[in-house]
Amino acid sequence: MTDQADVLVIGAGASGAAVAWALARAGRKVVILEQGDWIDPSTYPQHRSDWERFRQTTFNRDPNVRKLPEDYPVDVTDSPIDPLMFNAVGGSTIHWTGHIPRFRPSDFRVKTLDGVADDWPLDYWELEPYYDANDAYIGVTGLNGDPSNPPRTPRTFEPPALGATGEAYVRGLEKLGWHWWPSDAALITRPHGTGRLGCNGCGPCDIGCPIGAMSSAHVTYVPDAIRHGATLITRARVRELVLDDRGLVAGAAYYDREGHLQVQRARVTVLGANGIGTPRLLLNSKSARFPTGMANSSDQVGRNFMFHPVAIVRGVFEEHLNSHQGPVGALINSQEFYETDPARGALRGYQLQLVRDSQPVETALGRGPGRRLPWGKGHHEAHRKEFSHGLTIVVMAEDLPEAHNRVTLSTTSTDAHGIPAAKLSYTLSQNSRALLDHGIARATELLKASGAHTVTHDRLTRVAGWHLMGTTRMGTDPSNSVVNRWGRAHDVGNLFIVDGSIFVTSAPVNPTTTIQALARRTADWLVEHFEEVAG
Amino acid sequence: MNATGSRSDQPNGTVLSADELSLLRAVQDRLVPGDGQMPPAHATGAAIAVDTYLAERTDLRTPILGALRAITIATAVHDPAHAGFAHLDGASQDAILHEVEASEPVWFDCLLVQTYTGYYTDPSVQAEIGVPSPLQPAGYASMMQATFDERRLDRVRATARPWREA
Ligand SMILES: Cc1cc2nc3c(=O)[nH]c(=O)nc-3n(C[C@H](O)[C@H](O)[C@H](O)COP(=O)(O)OP(=O)(O)OC[C@H]3O[C@@H](n4cnc5c(N)ncnc54)[C@H](O)[C@@H]3O)c2cc1C
Ligand code: SF4
Numbered sequence: 038m039t040d041q042a043d044v045l046v047i048g049a050g051a052s053g054a055a056v057a058w059a060l061a062r063a064g065r066k067v068v069i070l071e072q073g074d075w076i077d078p079s080t081y082p083q084h085r086s087d088w089e090r091f092r093q094t095t096f097n098r099d100p101n102v103r104k105l106p107e108d109y110p111v112d113v114t115d116s117p118i119d120p121l122m123f124n125a126v127g128g129s130t131i132h133w134t135g136h137i138p139r140f141r142p143s144d145f146r147v148k149t150l151d152g153v154a155d156d157w158p159l160d161y162w163e164l165e166p167y168y169d170a171n172d173a174y175i176g177v178t179g180l181n182g183d184p185s186n187p188p189r190t191p192r193t194f195e196p197p198a199l200g201a202t203g204e205a206y207v208r209g210l211e212k213l214g215w216h217w218w219p220s221d222a223a224l225i226t227r228p229h230g231t232g233r234l235g236c237n238g239c240g241p242c243d244i245g246c247p248i249g250a251m252s253s254a255h256v257t258y259v260p261d262a263i264r265h266g267a268t269l270i271t272r273a274r275v276r277e278l279v280l281d282d283r284g285l286v287a288g289a290a291y292y293d294r295e296g297h298l299q300v301q302r303a304r305v306t307v308l309g310a311n312g313i314g315t316p317r318l319l320l321n322s323k324s325a326r327f328p329t330g331m332a333n334s335s336d337q338v339g340r341n342f343m344f345h346p347v348a349i350v351r352g353v354f355e356e357h358l359n360s361h362q363g364p365v366g367a368l369i370n371s372q373e374f375y376e377t378d379p380a381r382g383a384l385r386g387y388q389l390q391l392v393r394d395s396q397p398v399e400t401a402l403g404r405g406p407g408r409r410l411p412w413g414k415g416h417h418e419a420h421r422k423e424f425s426h427g428l429t430i431v432v433m434a435e436d437l438p439e440a441h442n443r444v445t446l447s448t449t450s451t452d453a454h455g456i457p458a459a460k461l462s463y464t465l466s467q468n469s470r471a472l473l474d475h476g477i478a479r480a481t482e483l484l485k486a487s488g489a490h491t492v493t494h495d496r497l498t499r500v501a502g503w504h505l506m507g508t509t510r511m512g513t514d515p516s517n518s519v520v521n522r523w524g525r526a527h528d529v530g531n532l533f534i535v536d537g538s539i540f541v542t543s544a545p546v547n548p549t550t551t552i553q554a555l556a557r558r559t560a561d562w563l564v565e566h567f568e569e570v571a572g
Numbered sequence: 573m574n575a576t577g578s579r580s581d582q583p584n585g586t587v588l589s590a591d592e593l594s595l596l597r598a599v600q601d602r603l604v605p606g607d608g609q610m611p612p613a614h615a616t617g618a619a620i621a622v623d624t625y626l627a628e629r630t631d632l633r634t635p636i637l638g639a640l641r642a643i644t645i646a647t648a649v650h651d652p653a654h655a656g657f658a659h660l661d662g663a664s665q666d667a668i669l670h671e672v673e674a675s676e677p678v679w680f681d682c683l684l685v686q687t688y689t690g691y692y693t694d695p696s697v698q699a700e701i702g703v704p705s706p707l708q709p710a711g712y713a714s715m716m717q718a719t720f721d722e723r724r725l726d727r728v729r730a731t732a733r734p735w736r737e738a
Contacts, residue, residue: 081708083706083707083708084706084708086693086694086698086705086706087621087693088693088706088707089689089692089693090621090625090689090690090693093689094628094629141735142735142736142737143735143736143737143738145738146738149738150736150738180720180722180725182725182729183728184728184729184734185734185735187735195719195720196720197715197716197718197719197720198715198718198719198721199720199724200715200718207724211727214731216728217728218725218728219720226716226717235716236711236716237708237709237710237711237713238711238712238716239704239707239711240707240711240712241707247708248708248709359712359715361703362712362715363712363715363716376736396703397692397697397698397703398688398689398692398693401688401692402685402689409684409688412603412604412684412687413602413603413605413666414607416603416604416605416607417604417607417608417610418607420701424701
């Protein structure tokens, strides 16, 4: 048994780190439990010639492929999309590509505007100052003034020139007259903060940034939270939350680095374990009061799981585009098809994330069996024509919440500590399918307008479950939601959730800036109301 | 492996026997032959790389050793003189590889994936295709320093779809 903390934060990823920082800065005694470890910057693959092979092993994005001791399996037999994440200090922001568009005002009012799903119990304008504060703190590159979005504060750094890759996209976009804007990117182009270097465009941000240029949690909020007095315990895997006899959460039981079971007590507990880890933990926290899992009287824990379903569309060009160079995911965003248009045969919309292309091994492997470049005499010619001659468009659709898409506990597999693993059951809705089909056609049109001689696509990309949302959703009605507008569990007054689980709807954009803005908003509320809610 | 030189001169591997390694080299030379400036696989560290992967990843052993075994068996069928795969002419070697590709597609694909991985992570190959080896600390720094020309956005600013007030 350890000393009681004011606040226990579970997970040192994007959300947990942000909330821990804000609370530690406000003088609260914060303990963070993280099942993973620090990644030693010298071990990032980009420091080695054979870096690309680590995509297949320890730096893979899929926990079911990595199978590291700190990972937990996710049973995906009932899902056409694999959920991706990383379990370490920094969480999945070790692997993210830092593309950070914001939600639009309409994303908080889906029911009102489009008659489906639900409205959020807050609006864009309430979140706006937290978006701005988060951007200013972590360091972002971009350009304010996009008339297709509400105005925002000046970005920390200006975007770099379009380069050959960007110019090729813009050629098509201008021909078609579509919206485009340089991506807002959570990365810095000049030194910023402590020990962080400016991005040198090495390319594969998705296996981690070795120089701290990507504004990930482990180089921003985590070290700063520790400087403000927070205690981070790594290799601490939480088994379950502990309930006291008043029905409040008293802390968490976790396995320490040596595998011993410990209990960390706290007056308030905050979950930032992501859209799969958080429901898994709640479902594993059963008690007489909550026989189906903590905070689950509504039976909504684990339900309404949302991905952003993705279709990758790739064009190959005669010209050399240098498209293996530069931060892979953050270049241009087109929001031409963002808002609902009934003519598309679907509600809501999608973004076209116009990204860079494959590295040498990836090019040869061609994204899966059947797409490998030919072996033998023609191999080099094929590689020459493909490598750095491609552009990749990520068609990212808004997914709507559906109760049957859910995270449950696996009855057949556990993690290394014997804790039941997560099982994901997910089917792609007709609406998401229609959005993707529309997006594939438009992305193909764009690549052709840009000059591609060949365009191929995946109808649904399996290894693209980057965004995990909706499994403990916010709402005003405790019978159909898990947390209130501040992320506070309806059922357990001193339990808060700050990760993507609390999303009501998903918008068609990458979620992390919204996750961090929400986490900071919850932290501010907690600072003000701590004594009212603490156990 | 160090960051600067090719791995072709490294000692034999730990998982593969000398015979298996020489078979692998001969097979890889058909999969990735030399072409102009691009070296054939045997001149790179592709075979030793695969041996390293086999040492680190037990999941690769069944498919890759299985593929090599299937190639050996197919060679024996095609080559009653038992000269071995490495001594056959290129057309016969390719015929054997196509046969194994069809009969053991999963194993063959695994061998191909790891061969491509070993080949394109070899510094000599990276140098030929213009990729820094390793990527850091140099990266492609100059591309990040050129500044964006905001005039490119004039049309978008004038015609953008508005966001819906809500
Ligand atoms: C390859 C990839 C690319 C991405 N690109 C983008 C992008 O461009 N833009 C964007 O907005 N988003 C992107 N994302 C998504 C982004 O990384 C996530 O949205 C974000 O990290 C989620 O933050 P989180 O705090 O909810 O969870 P995470 O960052 O996943 O952190 C959760 C943490 O909780 C810990 N944890 C879980 N369970 C336990 C337990 N039982 N005990 C102790 N610790 C536990 C985990 O180890 C982990 O460190 C990407 C993700 C991936 C994988
Ligand atoms: S491209 Fe830039 S942000 Fe991405 S990994 Fe390389 S240095 Fe880091």
